[in-house]
Structure formats: C-alpha cells, structure tokens
Amino acid sequence: MAGDSSDIPLHIPDAPHRPGDESEFTDWPWKPEDLGMLEMDCSAEESSEHATGLVRVLGDDNSASGKWNPNLSPEDLKMGLEYMLRLRIFDDRMMKMQRTGKLSFYMRSFGEEAVAIAQTMALETQDWLFPTYRQPGAQFVRGRDMVSMICHCIGNEEDNVKGRQMPVHYTYKEGRFISVSSPVGTQFSQAVGVALASRYKDLDEVTITWIGDGASAEGDYHYALNFAAIFKAPVILNVVNNQWAISTHSNFASGLQNFAIRGIPYGIPSIRVDGNDFLALFSVTRWARERASMGLGPTHIEVLTYRAGAHSSSDDPSRYRPHDENEYWPGGDPIDRLKDHLISIGEWTEKDHDELSEKLDSEVMGAYKEAVKFGDLANGPYPSSDAIFTEVYETPPWHLMEQWEEMKKWRDE
Amino acid sequence: MPNMNMVESVNSALDTMLSNDEDVIIFGEDVGYFGGVFRTSDGLQEKFGKHRVFDSPLSEGGIAATAFGMGINGLRPVVEIQFADYIFPAYDQIVNEMAKVRHRSGGEFWCPVTIRTPAGGGIRGGHHHSQSPEAQFTHTPGLKVVYCSTPYNAKGLLISAIEDNDPVIFFEPKRCYRGPFYGDPHNVPTWGGHPEAEVPESHYSIPLGQARLALEGNDCTVIAWGAMVHVCEQAIKDSGISCDLIDLQTLVPWDKEAIEESISKTGRCVIVHEAPKTSGFGAEMVASIQERCFWSLESPIERVTGWDTPFPHTTEWDYMPGPDRIAAAIAKTQEN
C-alpha cells in the first residue's frame, strides 16, 4: 500500500490489527496485588500509580484479592451477575429483532455489561446517572421495566419519549437516568452542572457520567475535567475505553495509550480500572462516590474494556478489525469472570447459570411480546404525530399552533 | 459514461482531486481506513496513501480548526463531518474563523477548505441524524454554501468547491446517496438508468453560483435544493401544472439570473426546503424575489418547509414536505 509510515511525511497512527492480521494483546501485566488503596483526600499526583496501572480484584484465575476487594456478599454478586446476563440476553434478542425488521436500529453493550451495572450498583439511589447509549444496563439496577425499554426501542405508542428519538436513546427520570443524546460527549460536561446543582442544594447526591474513548477527543470532555476540578464537583467522570470508536482505534483518541492519566494535570485524582472486572469496578466507583460525598470533589476513571460487538446494527467490524479480535482480548468476558468467581467460592454452579439463562430468556421474550401489544414497528400504533409539536416549548407559540393545524389537515385528509 | 450513484460520484470527485492536486488532503471521522460510514471515501486511502486520506479524532471542532490551519498554510483540505447534525462543535471555527480570515487579515490569509457533510432526513434518523442546517451557514458572510442533489451535480459541484479558494460547506442529501427520493418512503428507486447518474470518470466542474433547470415550464417557478428537488419533481407531475423546477445547487451565492428569468416568465413561485420555516433559506429567497421581481409577481410566493420543531423519528413523514403539500402550494399560486 502506498504511504507506509516509513515513506510518508505525516505521522498517521494505525490500529494495531486490521483484517487479516493475527490479533495479539501482550501488555496485560497487571495483578490484583499491584495497587494499594488510595487515601480519600489524595492529591491528583498521588493517584498517578493508579492511573498508569490497572485496578483489578479478580485475578487471572478469577479469585478475588488485593486491597480493592469490596468484599461484596454473594447475594450482591449474584444480583450483579443476573443484571449482566439479563442485559446480554436482552441485547441479543433486540439485535435479532432488528435483523428481522422489528426494530429500526440497535446498539449492544456486548463485552461491556459490567460497566454501567457494577458502577450503578456502587451508588446510592439518589445519585444521578448521565449515560451514553452504551450504559442502558444501569436502568435494570434502577428497576426499569423491560417492557417500557422495548416500547421505546420500537417507538410505539407506549414509548415514553413519544417516538421522538432513535432506539436506545433512553430517558428514565424515575431512575435518575438522564436522557441519552446522540451528539457524543455533550453529557460529560453537563454532568458537572448536575453535580454542582446538587451541591448548591446541599443534597447528598453524586452524579456519574460516561464518555467513550473516541468521544473523549471532543471539547466537552476537557470542559468537564476543568470545571469539575475547579468547582470540586461531586461527579464521577468515566472514560469507557473500549478501544474503538466505530472504525477508529483509540490510537486516534489519545497520544498516550492511557486515558486515565489525562485527569492528573487537571488536578483530579485518576484511576484506571479493569472494565471487565465487576468487583474492581464496584470498588473504584464506591471509593469515588465516598470522596464526592465528603466534598473532596471529582474522580476521573478510565474503564479499560473492549467493544466485543459491532458499533451498532449498521456496522460490520470485520471490515476494519480482525473478526475474532475480541476473543484475544486479555480482559476476558465480564459475565464469565464473575460467574467463574462465584463458582470458585462455592456460590454458583453451571446448572444455576443455565437455569438463570433460561429464566431470563423467557422474561425477555415475555417482555417483547408484551411490548408489541402496544404497537410494532411495521404496523404501529405509533405515537401520534401531534407529538411533533408538543414539548418543543412549555406552551406552543402561535406559529407552532398554526403549523400544527396545517400538519393535521394533511395527516387526516 | 459510467452510471454512478451519489456515493460513487462523490468518491470519484475526491479521487479526481486527489490525483490532480497534491495539496488536496482528506480527513474526518472514519473516512480513512474504513472509507467513511457512508463509504464516500472507500478505497482512497489505499490508493493515495495514509497521509492523503486519514481518520481524525472524534472532534468536529478539532477537524475544522486543523483544516483551517492547513488551509492557511497552503493545503486544500476536504474534511467530512459525519452527519450535518454534528457540525455544531465546529461552528465557531467555521463561522468566526474560516469565514472571516481572508477579510480580517487584509487578504493575507485565506482558507480553501471544503467541509462535506451528509444532511437531511428520510432515513429514520431522529433529531440528530436528519437535520438540514444550511441556513445556519448561509447567514455567515465569507462562506459559500452548496447543496447537491444528484450524482452528476455532486461530482461537478464538489470539484468546484475543492478548487474554490474560499471555505465551502457542501451538503449531501443522504437520502439520495443510493437513489432519488420522490417523497414516498415505500418507493426506493436506485440511480440506475437515471440521466443524472451518467457521470464522467474524468474531471469536470459545475460553477458555484449556478442553478440547474431540472424541469422547464411556464406557470410557476418551483425552487428547491437537496432531496426536495426530486420530491418537487413528483409534486409538479402530480399537480399537472407547467413549472420551472430550479435546483438551486449553490445557496450562497445563489443564481439571481436563473431566478429572475424564470419568475419574469411564470410570475408565480413556490420555495421548498426540509429545514424549519422560521429563518430558513426560503425566507431569504422570498425576500430577495420580492425585492428583485415584485412587478413580475402575480400571486403571493408560497413556502413549503419542515415545521418549526425538532426533526421527529417515527413520524418523519408527517414532518418532511411531501408531494401533496407541494402540489397544493403550486396550485395555490395559480388562484389569482
């Protein structure tokens, strides 16, 4: 190919592996014993080992050890496992629905199920979640009914956002899960404002937000770090480094190959955590929550994981990365790792797992069947197109009222 | 002559310009290795090298700013904003920087950047994959604004935009990438066999500032751009009224001769766009036409536009101007 890096004048990075290459990930030297706990009131600089290392609790054999072990009860671990497995089964079912034309579009959290679930479980119910499209699993933790999630994805009459947004752009205020917006990155700096409002009102509420490795190249990421540090916002700022932004490798998002340490020069204690390790994620998030709650300000976390599936239902990753690359990812599978851990401590069996899978499968299927009673993609009923005009403003001004009348004339003719 | 769809003709324009001018450099989100999420730069990195066609960080502001810097230092960057809805992080760089640098530097610096971006609805993209923000740019002195509609004009206009020494915002109607769109979502034709899909492989250009007479008639002038050109074609057929259909192609600067000539013939006018009505470019057209052609007008000018609301998802067909609304507006201009 023309322009191999040796003979071109510009430095253009590349992904480590492209289709046809053998995938290898060699640098995975981290062990649960590597890192001690950090003092709650540590300075940004004092966190630098935690930012350049990797907090793990589940070791290579999936036993739990090290200072960051949150010592969760088996009940909590099983709960986490159930949420993650439910999300995977839910995603697989929705993807099948998309493939057979029953949803217009879909995005899975495949390989990243632990992220939102462990992190939300580590918070209090009054805490605000400000997610991207890759954290829908948080809603399970906050008790959202799958039927209502599916109704949104179909965009039928029961869609709580009234058919206005694409699938997976959930809003769930009851669970303090703030509306997902397509323009990537915007939520990150908005979350700082949410957190400051809580502080202003003197409430013990913490805000957690997430941004992708790719989107961390947007200005919003940097605004967030700066504002959060300056105003000591009670916010947990997570960069989910799943290594890909559609076809673009994280080599194009940071020149460092480490996202965590970018928080340090802003003055924010920063930690990198194994994003496929449920226990480590829980623990680091719990720690960040406590700091925030004590008035010690923001924490910046790189969640190191791997986007095991396609970016979305419109994407075919085998065109830009080895089709089996995810099998080589040394971070493994978050569900398998927690499951193996539970088995190793005698709290779980393969049979339990199969039974749980079956139960969840039928719950998801049941939810889908329930949801389509309120309308399917092919036949509706859909939300009324009157919803085009409502909630644009608190009260529609005259020009919208006129246009609304005109729309109805054409629609109802 | 080869038959191309609009993805292929955009690709062909980029290919032509990369071959003709080594100062042309292409970058944007997913445009390099992968060739763009709409495939418009497919194969170009392999053909021209990683330093000519490459991926950028996910940062529209960064893309525009970097293009600005390259542009004032002698390169001719062609950058892609993945969806026009995502151009706003770059807005400051475009509006305050690119658009004004020639003027503010006393002519010492200028910025020959082309910003390509897929725009418009009809793909079930909801608020943030459907907008048509041309008016946000036509209101900015120093920018040229182009909106193509067919494979043939996409290539010819894109080549002119790249060769132009001023910054150009180049909108591509994504609903028309693979076929024209006649306003019926269930009718999904391809460009195969369409006369506007005959696209030369070699270099050609369509001057910026020149409209295209897509249909010729006597009784009404219908003005549109982007996907709406095809919807208007359908509406004119349905209305049975003899119309000039003017595909504006360049919004700034627009083709005053073509408009004046047509209005002086027909005396009646309908302007159609899918962007919201208030402060849409249609408003500019109406105002200019009444200033320039008032004494030729025989009836009030009609506008058919998207509503003044966000672009909906499931109900987009109740939002986008369809042939029925447009045909009724054409008929209304004939009333007195």
Ligand SMILES: Cc1ncc(C[n+]2csc(CCOP(=O)(O)OP(=O)(O)O)c2C)c(N)n1
């Ligand atoms: C401002 C903006 N630019 C471009 C896009 C198109 N887009 C959607 S997702 C995406 C990649 C995001 O990658 P990353 O931030 O790493 O998140 P991931 O999908 O990996 O979770 C892009 C470019 C967008 N939605 N918003």
Ligand SMILES: [Mg+2]
């Ligand atoms: Mg990513």
